Amino acid sequence: MKYKDKNVPEVVIKRLPRYYRYLGECLAQGEMRISSGKLSERMSVTASQIRQDFNYFGGFGQQGYGYNVEYLYNEIANILGLKNGYKAVIIGAGHLGMALANHASFEKRGFEITALFDVDEYKVGTRINSKPVIHMEKIENYIKENNISIAILALPKSEVKELAERLAEYGIKGILNFSSAEIKTAKPIAVENVHMSDSLMTLSYKIKLEEDEHKDKK
Amino acid sequence: MKYKDKNVPEVVIKRLPRYYRYLGECLAQGEMRISSGKLSERMSVTASQIRQDFNYFGGFGQQGYGYNVEYLYNEIANILGLKNGYKAVIIGAGHLGMALANHASFEKRGFEITALFDVDEYKVGTRINSKPVIHMEKIENYIKENNISIAILALPKSEVKELAERLAEYGIKGILNFSSAEIKTAKPIAVENVHMSDSLMTLSYKIKLEEDEHKDKK
DNA sequence: AAACTTTTGTTATTGATTTAAAATAAAGTC
DNA sequence: GACTTTATTTTAAATCAATAACAAAAGTTT
Numbered sequence: 001m002k003y004k005d006k007n008v009p010e011v012v013i014k015r016l017p018r019y020y021r022y023l024g025e026c027l028a029q030g031e032m033r034i035s036s037g038k039l040s041e042r043m044s045v046t047a048s049q050i051r052q053d054f055n056y057f058g059g060f061g062q063q064g065y066g067y068n069v070e071y072l073y074n075e076i077a078n079i080l081g082l083k084n085g086y087k088a089v090i091i092g093a094g095h096l097g098m099a100l101a102n103h104a105s106f107e108k109r110g111f112e113i114t115a116l117f118d119v120d121e122y123k124v125g126t127r128i129n130s131k132p133v134i135h136m137e138k139i140e141n142y143i144k145e146n147n148i149s150i151a152i153l154a155l156p157k158s159e160v161k162e163l164a165e166r167l168a169e170y171g172i173k174g175i176l177n178f179s180s181a182e183i184k185t186a187k188p189i190a191v192e193n194v195h196m197s198d199s200l201m202t203l204s205y206k207i208k209l210e211e212d213e214h215k216d217k218k
Numbered sequence: 219m220k221y222k223d224k225n226v227p228e229v230v231i232k233r234l235p236r237y238y239r240y241l242g243e244c245l246a247q248g249e250m251r252i253s254s255g256k257l258s259e260r261m262s263v264t265a266s267q268i269r270q271d272f273n274y275f276g277g278f279g280q281q282g283y284g285y286n287v288e289y290l291y292n293e294i295a296n297i298l299g300l301k302n303g304y305k306a307v308i309i310g311a312g313h314l315g316m317a318l319a320n321h322a323s324f325e326k327r328g329f330e331i332t333a334l335f336d337v338d339e340y341k342v343g344t345r346i347n348s349k350p351v352i353h354m355e356k357i358e359n360y361i362k363e364n365n366i367s368i369a370i371l372a373l374p375k376s377e378v379k380e381l382a383e384r385l386a387e388y389g390i391k392g393i394l395n396f397s398s399a400e401i402k403t404a405k406p407i408a409v410e411n412v413h414m415s416d417s418l419m420t421l422s423y424k425i426k427l428e429e430d431e432h433k434d435k436k
Numbered sequence: 437a438a439a440c441t442t443t444t445g446t447t448a449t450t451g452a453t454t455t456a457a458a459a460t461a462a463a464g465t466c
Numbered sequence: 467g468a469c470t471t472t473a474t475t476t477t478a479a480a481t482c483a484a485t486a487a488c489a490a491a492a493g494t495t496t
Contacts, residue, residue: 017416063474064462081426095317105415190424197323198235206408208299281444282492
């Protein structure tokens with residue numbers, strides 16, 4: 001049975017990038033092998049969970065030896081599709097779009113950001129981190145002609161909903177959404193949200209909790 | 219029993235900002251009351267979950283009536299600590315730091331961003347969205363004198379680990395971390411991570427899954 | 437104001453995820 | 467080369483979270 005049939009829980013998927021990052025570090029430090037126990041210590045998760053997680057995709061380790069770091073690293077990359085060379089565009093060349101265009105880690109993870117899109121005539125025609133800024137009206141053709149899989153949305157909430165619908169029609173496979181808008185398209189596509197202010201609110205809760213606990217002790 | 223004693227699951231906390239956003243929209247549209255059923259339809263979660271979630275913090279609704287939108291909205295703000303007026307600084311005045319400084323939603327949610335910090339002499343002394351850019355060497359005093367609770371880290375991974383440790387010592391209560399570094403401080407403080415490239419990897423997985431399912435059908 | 441409807445708060449049930457334990461296989465050691 | 471150790475795989479148990487069910491309370495209708 002291939003892992004595709006196993007219906008891997010979303011929580012497990014969300015842990016994979018973290019494993020991947022850690023293994024990358026191990027690799028950079030020249031470590032050849034690692035056991036679930038060692039990995040567990042460093043990442044402060046249970047060894048049991050690590051083994052279980054990897055087993056959703058078929059065992060990559062060897063009893064008595066552990067996991068071969070490089071092999072495991074590559075396998076996770078495969079699972080995540082990082083070897084597929086997905087191409088992405090950034091929509092919105094404001095501060096956030098620019099920040100994302102300069103964000104090296106996307107390319108480090110195997111994604112290729114080919115262009116930015118904006119409606120601002122002053123920005124169109126310029127380059128950001130060597131990537132061209134193109135006018136929004138050209139996006140349909142661009143996506144179709146260049147086999148773009150991913151749209152990274154760095155624009156205001158108000159414009160996102162309508163745009164997402166169009167992008168799905170143009171054949172975009174997935175959206176990385178930085179706005180606080182909820183995306184739901186007629187043609188269902190993959191969506192991943194990065195709600196920055198949600199994270200700040202969650203942080204706020206944790207701080208408040210900490211403060212309250214302190215107060216109670218008095 | 220106060221909700222603080224109930225040990226609310228993290229998953230529930232993470233849903234609160236989303237409820238909060240939705241209720242904000244309802245409020246803006248002048249809706250006075252809403253039932254868990256209605257909210258459930260709009261947000262595509264079960265009504266049961268909504269009621270259960272709110273009940274962790276004590277019932278805010280009334281049988282036969284539903285929830286008063288404004289009251290619930292304010293209660294969630296209280297739970298999340300959004301009324302506490304936490305002050306934050308952004309560390310790193312690069313593209314991302316600038317994007318965050320211009321990101322209106324932080325202030326809309328009750329946080330006050332008072333300054334940015336950087337080591338670049340060309341940036342120090344300027345203003346970004348009317349907030350001063352201050353040299354990093356002044357951060358300790360600034361945090362202590364201005365009662366800063368939150369540090370938003372928008373700088374490279376390599377600098378984050380050492381910095382986080384220092385910030386905890388200076389009395390920072392929570393860190394919103396935009397780098398891929400894992401933060402673990404001697405003095406334990408609240409940390410929330412926004413791993414942008416992790417999200418992209420998760421998205422990649424979903425796209426790949428979709429593509430593979432398509433292939434299998436053939 | 438009685439009957440009926442709505443809708444919460446709460447308890448019970450089901451399902452998912454995590455942790456632990458047992459079984460197994462490879463690696464290291466003497 | 468047999469024996470011990472290490473560490474995975476696999477199965478089972480326990481914990482945690484989501485959903486469903488329902489009694490109680492409030493609102494609505496006649």
